[in-house]
Amino acid sequence: MANEKLVITGMGAVTPIGVGVQAYWESLIGGVCGVGPITRFDASALPVQIAAELKDFDPAAYMPKSLARTMDPFMQYAFIAAGEALKDSGLIVETESERIGIVMGTAMNGITTVAQTQQSFDSGDTHRVGPRFVPMVIGNVAAAQIAIAHGIHGPSFTLNTACSAGGDALMTAAMLLRSGEADAVLAVGGESILCPIVVSGLSQAKALSRRNEDPQHACRPFDLERDGFVIGEGGGAVLLETEEHARKRGGKVKAVLAGYANTNDGYHVTAPEPTGAGASACMRRALTRAGMQPADIDYINAHGTSTPLGDRAETQAIKSVFGDRVTAPPVSATKSATGHLMGAGGLTEVIACVQAIQNGVLPPTLHLDTPDPACDLDYIPNQAREARIRTAMSNSLGFGGQNSSIIVSKYER
Incomplete structure (x- = not known):
């Protein structure tokens, strides 16, 4: 198991620019931006009144209304993405349910349900909290709902590693496969x-x-005028298998999970280490696991949130591993389109990497109009670019100094 190739056979995405992988991808390369005024609640008294919401989203279009009522939105998005990934993979769960696992990644679990319930309780709109409250806010119940719906009985874990949780979920899935647990x-x-x-x-x-x-134009990674990230929401899912398992069942392989790594800055609760040392160490570990050199990476999907400190530190980290603009691969930050999807971001951005490999198109960094001299790499500004790529890296960097790097590559049997 230790050296067996791990492959991606199914993908699902729920994003502010499209529900479903194809809709998400077409909007991404088409330069669609999902950011707008907050409509979910009255934000007029807040200093920030914008976000990348899922617009015109009706969970009943994807699941029974009775089920949707038992889920916080983060669970709904994960549930829908997981269903798409399973369907996309063609995996028949019933015949081997105990050998199929789930790893869920989320940063803040059911925080919206907590906030809404507390507000209703304090205002007197309600004098008791219903029995669904606790299951709606616990992080692992998202995986439980997926397992119940699809009859999955293998190992199940939930990670709360902030904004790197999606990438870390994929790494943990790989570890389960390598250990023979699934x-x-x-x-x-x-x-x-x-x-x-x-x-x-x-x-x-x-x-x-x-x-x-x-x-x-609020989310503008690597631009001199950037002033912070934009909250997004959504879900992502990837089905990972051993190559042998996928081949035996006739599964269609989309890409190889070639490398993965996780490190911690050990520096600050919210600020990145200024030189990007933790992030660069993470990228190097992922390359080592993949048996690759920096020159083997053809594209990087950056964490790129649009914060002044974060974008600068990530640029330094990439340069310390890959060199300057001449030697480093092209980089883009798709959060410029989707906003920051937190725990879902790592997976939707890996999906963007797989789509880029399959379609020969690199998604752009939107709203990059005034280059920051401290961010001087090729960020694929404003327009998608055709390119032949075989290998891509996705970085996710989170509060607490969490760093995740994932490498995917073209599948060759």
Whole structure:
């Protein structure tokens, strides 16, 4: 098991720019931006009034209404993405349910349900909390709902590693496969943190863009005028299998999970280590696991949140591993289109890497109009670019100094 190739056979995506992998991808390369005014609640009294929401989203279109009512939005998004990934893979769960696992990644679990329930309780709108409250806010119940719906009985884990949780879910899935605990594992991420207390808290931390008058251009990674990230919401899922298992069942392989790594800055709770040392160490570990050199990477999907400190530190980290603009591969930050999907971001961005390999197109970094001299790599500004790539890296960097690097490559039997 230790050296067996691990392959991706199914993918699912729920994003502010499209539900379903194809819709997400077409919007991504078409330059669609999902950021707009917050409509989920009255944000007029808050310093930040913009986000990348799922618009016109009706969970009843994807699941029974009775089931949707038992789920926080982060669970709904993860559930839908997981269903798409399973269907896409063609895996028949019933015949081997105990050998199929789930790893769920999320940063803040059911925080929106907590906030709404507390508000109703304090205002007197309700005098008791219903029995569904606790299962709606616990992180692992997202994986439980997926397992119940699809009859999955293998190992199940939930990670709370902030914004790197999606990438870490994929790494943990790989570890389960390598250890022989499962033959196929769903790596899933889901996030919805749109509620006044979170928006207010992140605003006061000066983490969010305050470009309320121009939400479409608020998220501008690596641009000199960037002023913070934009909250997004959504879900992502990838089905990972051993190559042998996929071949035996006739599964269609989309890409290889070639490398993965996780490190911690050990520096600060919210700020990145200024030189990007932890992130660069993570990228090097992923390359070592993949048996690759920096020159083997053809594209990097950056964490690229649009924060002044974060984008600069990530640029330094990439340069320390790959060199300057001449030697480093092209880089783009797809959060410029989707906003920051937190725990779901690592997986939706890996999906973007797989799609880039399959379609020969690199998604752009939107709204990059005034280059920051401290961020001087090729960020594929504003327009998608055709390119022949075989290998791509996706970085996710989270609060607490969490770093995740995932490498995917073209599949060759």
